[in-house]
Amino acid sequence: MATIKLWTDEEAAIVPDVKTVFDDIRATRKSDFVNNFWRALANQPRLLERTWSSVKQVMMEPGVLDPLTKELVYIAVSTANSCSYCVHSHTAAARAKGLSDEQYAEFLAVVGMAAETNSLANSMQVPVDREFLIG
Amino acid sequence: MATIKLWTDEEAAIVPDVKTVFDDIRATRKSDFVNNFWRALANQPRLLERTWSSVKQVMMEPGVLDPLTKELVYIAVSTANSCSYCVHSHTAAARAKGLSDEQYAEFLAVVGMAAETNSLANSMQVPVDREFLIG
Amino acid sequence: MATIKLWTDEEAAIVPDVKTVFDDIRATRKSDFVNNFWRALANQPRLLERTWSSVKQVMMEPGVLDPLTKELVYIAVSTANSCSYCVHSHTAAARAKGLSDEQYAEFLAVVGMAAETNSLANSMQVPVDREFLIG
Amino acid sequence: MATIKLWTDEEAAIVPDVKTVFDDIRATRKSDFVNNFWRALANQPRLLERTWSSVKQVMMEPGVLDPLTKELVYIAVSTANSCSYCVHSHTAAARAKGLSDEQYAEFLAVVGMAAETNSLANSMQVPVDREFLIG
Amino acid sequence: MATIKLWTDEEAAIVPDVKTVFDDIRATRKSDFVNNFWRALANQPRLLERTWSSVKQVMMEPGVLDPLTKELVYIAVSTANSCSYCVHSHTAAARAKGLSDEQYAEFLAVVGMAAETNSLANSMQVPVDREFLIG
Amino acid sequence: MATIKLWTDEEAAIVPDVKTVFDDIRATRKSDFVNNFWRALANQPRLLERTWSSVKQVMMEPGVLDPLTKELVYIAVSTANSCSYCVHSHTAAARAKGLSDEQYAEFLAVVGMAAETNSLANSMQVPVDREFLIG
Numbered sequence: 001m002a003t004i005k006l007w008t009d010e011e012a013a014i015v016p017d018v019k020t021v022f023d024d025i026r027a028t029r030k031s032d033f034v035n036n037f038w039r040a041l042a043n044q045p046r047l048l049e050r051t052w053s054s055v056k057q058v059m060m061e062p063g064v065l066d067p068l069t070k071e072l073v074y075i076a077v078s079t080a081n082s083c084s085y086c087v088h089s090h091t092a093a094a095r096a097k098g099l100s101d102e103q104y105a106e107f108l109a110v111v112g113m114a115a116e117t118n119s120l121a122n123s124m125q126v127p128v129d130r131e132f133l134i135g
Numbered sequence: 136m137a138t139i140k141l142w143t144d145e146e147a148a149i150v151p152d153v154k155t156v157f158d159d160i161r162a163t164r165k166s167d168f169v170n171n172f173w174r175a176l177a178n179q180p181r182l183l184e185r186t187w188s189s190v191k192q193v194m195m196e197p198g199v200l201d202p203l204t205k206e207l208v209y210i211a212v213s214t215a216n217s218c219s220y221c222v223h224s225h226t227a228a229a230r231a232k233g234l235s236d237e238q239y240a241e242f243l244a245v246v247g248m249a250a251e252t253n254s255l256a257n258s259m260q261v262p263v264d265r266e267f268l269i270g
Numbered sequence: 271m272a273t274i275k276l277w278t279d280e281e282a283a284i285v286p287d288v289k290t291v292f293d294d295i296r297a298t299r300k301s302d303f304v305n306n307f308w309r310a311l312a313n314q315p316r317l318l319e320r321t322w323s324s325v326k327q328v329m330m331e332p333g334v335l336d337p338l339t340k341e342l343v344y345i346a347v348s349t350a351n352s353c354s355y356c357v358h359s360h361t362a363a364a365r366a367k368g369l370s371d372e373q374y375a376e377f378l379a380v381v382g383m384a385a386e387t388n389s390l391a392n393s394m395q396v397p398v399d400r401e402f403l404i405g
Numbered sequence: 406m407a408t409i410k411l412w413t414d415e416e417a418a419i420v421p422d423v424k425t426v427f428d429d430i431r432a433t434r435k436s437d438f439v440n441n442f443w444r445a446l447a448n449q450p451r452l453l454e455r456t457w458s459s460v461k462q463v464m465m466e467p468g469v470l471d472p473l474t475k476e477l478v479y480i481a482v483s484t485a486n487s488c489s490y491c492v493h494s495h496t497a498a499a500r501a502k503g504l505s506d507e508q509y510a511e512f513l514a515v516v517g518m519a520a521e522t523n524s525l526a527n528s529m530q531v532p533v534d535r536e537f538l539i540g
Numbered sequence: 541m542a543t544i545k546l547w548t549d550e551e552a553a554i555v556p557d558v559k560t561v562f563d564d565i566r567a568t569r570k571s572d573f574v575n576n577f578w579r580a581l582a583n584q585p586r587l588l589e590r591t592w593s594s595v596k597q598v599m600m601e602p603g604v605l606d607p608l609t610k611e612l613v614y615i616a617v618s619t620a621n622s623c624s625y626c627v628h629s630h631t632a633a634a635r636a637k638g639l640s641d642e643q644y645a646e647f648l649a650v651v652g653m654a655a656e657t658n659s660l661a662n663s664m665q666v667p668v669d670r671e672f673l674i675g
Numbered sequence: 676m677a678t679i680k681l682w683t684d685e686e687a688a689i690v691p692d693v694k695t696v697f698d699d700i701r702a703t704r705k706s707d708f709v710n711n712f713w714r715a716l717a718n719q720p721r722l723l724e725r726t727w728s729s730v731k732q733v734m735m736e737p738g739v740l741d742p743l744t745k746e747l748v749y750i751a752v753s754t755a756n757s758c759s760y761c762v763h764s765h766t767a768a769a770r771a772k773g774l775s776d777e778q779y780a781e782f783l784a785v786v787g788m789a790a791e792t793n794s795l796a797n798s799m800q801v802p803v804d805r806e807f808l809i810g
Contacts, residue, residue: 002261002262002673002674003766004259004779006261035266036261037255037256037261040256040261041255041259043776043780044780044783044784046780046784050597051251054590055248058248059245059248063237063241064235064237064241065238065245069207072204072207072208073245073246074245075393076208076212076215077211077214077215077245077246077250077794078253079212079389079392080212080215080216081249081253081257081757082257082392082486082488082757083252083253083256083757084392084395085256085257086252086253087395088263088264088268088408089263089267090249091267092408102198102199103199103200104449105452106193106198106199106205107200107208108390108393108394108452109193109451111208111212111390111393112386112387112393112452112456113189113194114208114209114212115216115386116186116382116386117186117218117221118212119349119381119382119385119482120172120182120381120382121175121218121221122349122350122354122357123138123357123381123382124176125137125354125357125358126137126141126172126220127137127171128219128220128223128224131170131227133223137538137539138357138361138539139374178371178374179378182375182379185379185462189455210798214794214798216352217352217623218352219797222543222800227543236583239583239584240586243587243798244587246794246795246798247587247791247792247795247798249794250791250793251787251788251790251791254617254754254755254786254789254791255783255786257759259783260762268407269407269409269410272529272530272809273529273631273632273809274529274809276531305536306532307526307531310529311529313645314648314649316645317525317645317649320649320729320732321652324729325522327725328518329515329518333507333511335512339474339477340511340515342470342474342477342478343478343481343515343516343519346478346482346485347481347485347515347516347520347659348519348523349482350485350486351527353523353526353527353622354533355526355527356519356522356523358533358537358538359533359534360519361537370469372468376468376469376470377478380475380478381478383459383463383464383479384479384482384491387442388482388491389486390442391445391488391491392486392488394408394409395407396407396411396441396442396445396490397407397411397441398441399440399494401438401497402440402493402494402496403493404677404678404680484663487662487756487758489662489665492662492665492678493665493678506718509718509719510719513660513664513722514719514721514722516659516660517659517660517663517722518656521653521655523655524619524620524654524655524656524752525651527620527622527627528615528648528651528652530624530627530628542800542801543798575806575807576801576802580796581795581799591792591795594788595788595792597784598784598785598788599785604781605782605785609747610781610785612740612748613747613782613785613786613789614789616755617751617752617789618789620751620752620755620756621755621789622797623797624803625797625801626789626792628804628807628808629803629804630789631807640739642738642739646739646745647740650734650740650745650752651752653730653733653734654748654752654756654761654765655756656726656729657730657761658752658753658756658758658761659756660712660722660726661715661761662756662757662760664678664716665677665678666681666711667677667711668763669711669763671710671767672767673763
């Protein structure tokens, strides 16, 4: 698996642009664990830097959506896009942020229901009601 | 648009299985508005009944996820599945449930970020870390 | 709509490679109607020829799947891929081949159910049972 | 793999809501085999019950589409949604219902052709012909 | 259409964060035209700023892929994701960057062929050859 | 993995229609390696022949797009369709055709950016600007 090399800490240590991001990942998360997604992106230091910077801003800065809600939205998109890696990593993240079994059960029900009605609406090509349009 | 007829209230009135669901939609939502999705499903009364019953259970019964979170998950799935109808209807539903402009802005940022990282992880075929696996 | 020009019959008449395909579409279907998909593909005569040739072989030659089953499979794929044009054209084709309202209702139920369970299996990342593997 | 635990028969035996569904799966299919999808859903007993009940109604009740056609539609959707689990399980189910190699070959040709023309129609953004619209 | 308001130039003029981006779009592209995508994102000034900044870096900075190749990759992704807006806007951009009819015809053939073989490989669940793996 | 048998060279040797294609794959690519995609398609000799013939025409004949650009478009589609097999095989093909690490880094940035803006445009249901329409 993987179309590119996964960087070890030793390899990261000798490329400053990569090391800086790995260090910031560890400091921000208060954990020594750097997951494979970042080890793969290390092959492209500039993309690594921009992606980490965006993820940090979008997922970790305080805002008006709580962190768990953001993770659920993330898993929902990842499921629909069949991203096995992302489903695994963000489900783990959601659990770390307190997702209970009951919440996960409700989440799965919503994800399944959405996919079913998406499919029905797309099959029947239902026209959008005027009431849903803006302006 | 639409591959099937959209049922008017007059047509629904004379088919008891359809009328029952339309009446329940109105009573449950406390609104006279029945949107096109249900008017299209009325062509298949049994599917109409089962779908409405599931939506009511999944989206409207009290649970451990708040109603707005469920709508955001719904829109996220619908966006990834390119269901224009569903995006319109559930964004309207989310606003009706109090989605603020600030929340919507954060939601969009998460949806976009998830799609980007899904694409990166799928392109690089990043292997799932052991740490994310169960058991 | 359309990122390219749709060819009229007058335009097609003066490009032999396009005219030949349009003539064959009409002869094969025993109808004067040439739908927009082919009028768009006419901008790429070689792709037009290869695509029509494949569609004719796959969808119209006698085989071991009946023509209506093939159309249902086609609509199922088109729905999941959110191809509005293809859903419209192949639902019309299915009706022309005898799709009844009862059959369409059952088809929609299967398409919706499949999408729902796809989403659940992808969310939970269910491992494939050994029993389903070949060899 | 899997973001949740797969329930063993021993675990299922002590939760009545799960045991009832597992028993019904075995009785309905006349087989002792309960595949991983249901063992994963067992974590959410209510979703397990509703999903099994819908699958039984949609896929197993006698209707106007034959069981093999329904399986082909199911695999078609699962393929387009990249659900590896679902493709495996429903291809196995289709074979159990008599899918021949010749039928499978034709099915694959249709699935491939549909995906190709979906992509072409979406790329060129071909407008829907008036002739395909209802009403 | 649109789940949010599209900002006019008058509205943008009075919100400095939005005005700055609109001005930069115009200056960078040497054109007065600001397309709807940015007028929609203006509702979320921070997301507008980050997205424009990334697009500018990824699509417009000199690099080792030529600008037309990047546009073709962009359209390919947008087609597979059924993003009608993006297909339209990036096909227009590709033409502005010199896409010829012959190149577009070859591009469409590749996009269609990729979708077809994706579908076949996903249907048959073909295992990845060892020869394609890294390391 | 795989829902069908992968053909060995010994098995291919005794079915002329399959042997002819395998021989042509080897001759065309000047390599003894026949990858699993073709070994799976060998179960459907007619589909094998048509698919190989199209791939050869689309991907290998001299044209106006260079071979590496075609591979990048192919990977882009395969990524969006979550075809793990296709991403692996065509990334390997792209590298064999000279894809540099720098080019791959830029390609990934474009693929990720496209997916993100697709998601944003689909979420906000941005209407297509008149300026992007043909005719």
